[in-house]
Amino acid sequence: MAWETVLLLLIVFAGTSGELCVTRAMKTIGEVHDFRPSSLLRVMLRAIQVPWMWLGVALMAVAFFSLLGALSMENVSFVVPVTALSYAAGALGGQVFLGERVSRRRWLGVLLVCIGVTLVFLGRK
Amino acid sequence: MTSSAGLHLKTFVLIFLMILFGPLGNVSLSKGMKTIGAISLHSAADLWRIGVQIFQSPFIWLGVLLLLLFFVSYLLVLSWADYSFVQPAGSIAYAVVALWAHFLLHEPISPTRWAGVCVICLGVLIVGHTSPRTTEQK
Secondary structure (H helix, E strand, O other): HHHHHHHHHHHHHHHHHHHHHHHHHHHOOHHHHOOHHHHHHHHHHHOOOHHHHHHHHHHHHHHHHHHHHHHHHHHHHHHHHHHHHHHHHHHHHHHOOOOOOOOHHHHHHHHHHHHHHHHHHOOOO | OOHHHHHHHHHOOOOOHHHHHHHHHHHHHHHHHHHHHOOOOHHHHHHHHHHHHHHHHHHHHHHHHHHHHHHHHHHOOOOOOHHHHHHHHHHHHHHHHHHHHOOOOOOOHHHHHHHHHHHHHHHHHHHHHOOOOOOOOO
């Protein structure tokens, strides 16, 4: 149970921090307008020069292997719904770390996700 | 120029592919890890052994492939469709995971858990239906 909780927390927090880092890296590069393969390749070459990108990818790898670990002990119908908590972590992280404004409506969605996850926890036998 | 109807069709096909590949990928990973069995880590040798088992499991590779296909569909659709349109459409994936888990992996799902999954879908739907950009562009 203790291990499982650690893995679930890692999936949510390493995954969300990873996405936030990747977002931050992509924002320093700027909006992509040109989707031709050669320009996309140039965007990728620039992306891998941003340290935030590496940190993000490393964190996302941690989240992926934690997902594998959690799936080895728990049902997928438990693990995947619980990972929806990343919407809560994402809203919080987006606000604190990226300076995004999170609307009241979005917090309502986050609250519903949290209630849903609680039900999924309660519904395990 | 792509016609509006064509663009709609393209968008829905890719969202359908996301909902198809994402949940199936997770279910396949789950099947692979269940075949390996519960992980017990006591030494570095255990970690190595499990790593080898993971990379030898066809279900893990299938899962990774499906999740890659999901990710590519996601990136492609985001190149023309709004995030605030795509993300709520993807919220149904949480219900689809539970359905596959029940019918393919025969996982028992209590009514409370079904209710939880539905509330999560609703929550994700609402989260997604908000403005996709609130920061100033530099």
